[in-house]
Amino acid sequence: MFGCLVAGRLVQTDAVQVSSDKFVFNLPDYETVNHVVVFMLGTVPFPADMGGAVYFSFPDPASGGPVWQLLGFITNDKPSAIFKISGLKAGEGGAHPFGSMASSSSSSSMAQVGVSVEPLQQLVQQIPVSGAAVSTVDSFMQFTQKMLDSLFNFAASFAVSQRQMTPNPAETFIPSSCILKWYENFQRRMSQNPNFWKN
Structure with missing residues (x-):
């Protein structure tokens, strides 16, 4: 249903479905990544009035646990988006729908990109972390x-x-x-x- 692309790497279409409405991509060596593109493959549309909130998770240097930050969203009308992640390596994480279902690998250089299928009304009210949107x-x-x-x-x-x-x-x-x-x-x-x- 989803794809993930980092410049200079192969396209990832191997999202792990961690629940009926949540998908996660592993992103190794995230420290070298500036931008990530998340897109729909075009094979399965979102259900009516639904879209996908896109989150980025990286290991917290202090605790070692994952820090999740909202990047933005994709929809049937906006099936792809580019997000800047290079400036998101520091700072506080926010509320996220993944809980402990998608925990980062023990590797300190492994991050994750998560897509959570949510109602459009809820998506447009969420505030992405500053600096994630690419102008x-x-x-x-x-x-x-x-x-x-x-x-x-x-x-x-x-x-x-x-x-x-x-x-x-x-x-x-x-x-x-x-x-x-x-x-x-x-x-x-x-x-x-x-x-x-x-x-």
């Missing part, structure tokens, strides 16, 4: 800025003066001022409207 506009802006910086730095690393150029009829040279002008224009347009590129 697509902010993330896109950050990615774009890093991409622009990388392109400019890469192109600038090949810069030579006209005196240093050797004639090569098969090569086309672009003045670095053109790339800089494009870079500045793109940044300006992004700051005015992050979605301008969709037009």
